[in-house]
Amino acid sequence: MPELKYTQDHEWVRADGDAATIGITDHAQNALGDVVFVDLPEVGREVAAGEAIAVVESVKAASDVYAPIAGRIVEVNSALTDDPGLINREPTGEGWFFKIEPSDASSIAALMDESAYAAFVDSQA
């Protein structure tokens, strides 16, 4: 499986063939707490890097989820609608949010790798 890349918004990106799968990190789900609702983008929507395109709500608060790369939404994880707790239980697995077909495949390579993200998280503590 391709390695995960990370953003400073605590999201992960996995390049899988033509599309990149995106979710929030374990650190992010832990900080949010129990997720009770997600608002996912429409399939087919063109998104810009850094654009707020989804919302995740925990018992306590609502947070934006951003498009880490520019491209087109090709799939969303509809299982989250009925079971948003997947985000807490399997943040980098079944708890994924959406898939983006990147407009520029090299934009993924420019994101942080695991050790750079770990250092970033430590610097925020």
Place this chain on the structure above:
Amino acid sequence: MAETESLLETPLAGLHRALGGRMVAFAGYAMPVQYPAGIMAEHLHVRSAAGLFDVSHMGQAELVGEGAAAALERVTPADIQALKPGRQRYGLLMTQDGGIFDDFMVANRGDRLFLVVNASRKHDDFALIESVLPAGVTLRRLPDRALLALQGPGAAAAIGPLAPALTALSFMGIAETEIEGIPVIASRSGYTGEDGWEISAPAESAEALAKLLLALPGVQPAGLGARDSLRLEAGLCLYGTDIDEATSPVEAALTWSIGKRRRMEWDFPGAERVREELANGTARVRVGLRPEGRQPARGETMIHAPGGETIGSVTSGGFGPSLGGPMAMGYVARSHATDGTPIELIVRGRPLAARIAPMPFVPHRYAR
């Protein structure tokens, strides 16, 4: 964490950290918003067994001297003079123009009144009360006391063997007793809608008391996050969010806290406004709201008539773990305040269908 460095701490700060509490700033104090179990689990545990909350940030004080009850009535419309020894009651402190200065608990301890006020307002509250005291009545702040809340249907079975005097109390009863040698003042009350006690103890004994209570069967620590979702399910107001100096008791649907005698004498601050509003109604009123689906609407969300004009706004909103869905409270125009009335909540620019709903969202289970 840097953001909590300048904050005050309660006597249980060390215990919170040892328990893995996630500390956040609240009313100038570093307080645990949750422990490792998380808000959802802590909330559900309080509803099914028992949770222990640290509420030591709240203000405690005693009012002593001949005429203390009459003196306190100069700032509240609650009937304090009719409060019997060993009983506690909820009241409002009022502004001169009929707004809510704070909400508080007052108990008659025989030779004195015992007060518990909100952390965010305690300094202002105590100054307000002192400003109306006649000679011979004194307010004694009790900054060296901690306050713990043991809440949940399992609380009585847990604490009964240690403190039978506490299980002998009915809802809103208060007693002084000892728990394993620690002197406490405890009332059968709380902020969750469940049975339970709020237990005042000397600060130096607070950690020993908390550890002792946490060791009782079924008792788990619970943080401010669960306290907030529990109180909202119970339909209880949070001062500064659901009620404030701009809100009257009539708008807030808290007129039940105004004593009958006080409504005949009209001798409390803001009485003119309250009297007028009771006679003619208010433009807006506090209501419960139930959004359809699972999406919560948070505080400050605008409330619209279906497809139409703004009729109010949400003051508190979130997801009710025991309710299994979103819930909110807020203020709407009286014309739209009837239970069942369909309304729209404007969440991130889109209308979310909801209805006016009765509160509490989860039934109270007090020991009456």
